[in-house]
Amino acid sequence: MHETGVSFDDRSGDRLRDWLGLDRETFYDESRVAVMPIGLCYPGRDAKGADLPPRRECAPLWHKRLRAAFPAIELTLLVGTYAIEYYLPRPRRCSMTETVARWREFLPKYFVLPHPSWHTIRWQRDNPWFEDEALPELRTRIGRVLQTGGLSRRPRSAPCPRR
Helix, strand or coil: CCCCCCCCCCHHHHHHHHHHCCCHHHHCCCCCCCCCCCCCCCCCECCCCCECCCCCCHHHHHHHHHHHCCCCCCCEEEECHHHHHHHCCCCCCCCHHHHHHCHHHHCCCEEEECCCCCCHHHHHHHCHHHHHHHHHHHHHHHHHHHHCCCCCCCCCCCCCCCC
C-alpha cells in the first residue's frame, strides 16, 4: 500500500476480495465500498523488515470523525487484530481464532475477519468453519449492502509524519 497508494493491492487483497465475493472493480468503487485503515498511514518497517503496528494516536484521533462523514454505514468489517481490538470491547483477552469464531455475536454492526495475509492460508485450512459458515454469511451481507447503494466515498491513507 505504501508503494502504490492503494489499500489491499497485493495477494492479501486478492484473498480479502475472494472472502467478500467482490471483484477489484467493485472493491475499489469509492461510491460503494470504503476502506479505512486502522492507522490511516503506513507505519514503516522494523529492523527485520516486518510492518510496524499502527500508530496508537491515529484511530482515536480520526476514526470517529471520518465515520461521521458517511451518511449510513450498513456494515463494518473489522479486518485483523488491530481493528478488532479497537472497535470491540473485550472483557477478557481472546485469541484471533476465538474472536473470529464468535463472528455472529457482533452482527449486525460488525463482521470480524482475520487479516488476509499469507499467514491466514494455514489458519483458514485449520479452521474450515470460517469458509463453510462465516464466508457465505459475509458474502450475503455484502451483497445486500451493495444492492442498497453502499457507501459514498473512501478516505485515503496518508504517509505518517516523522516522529
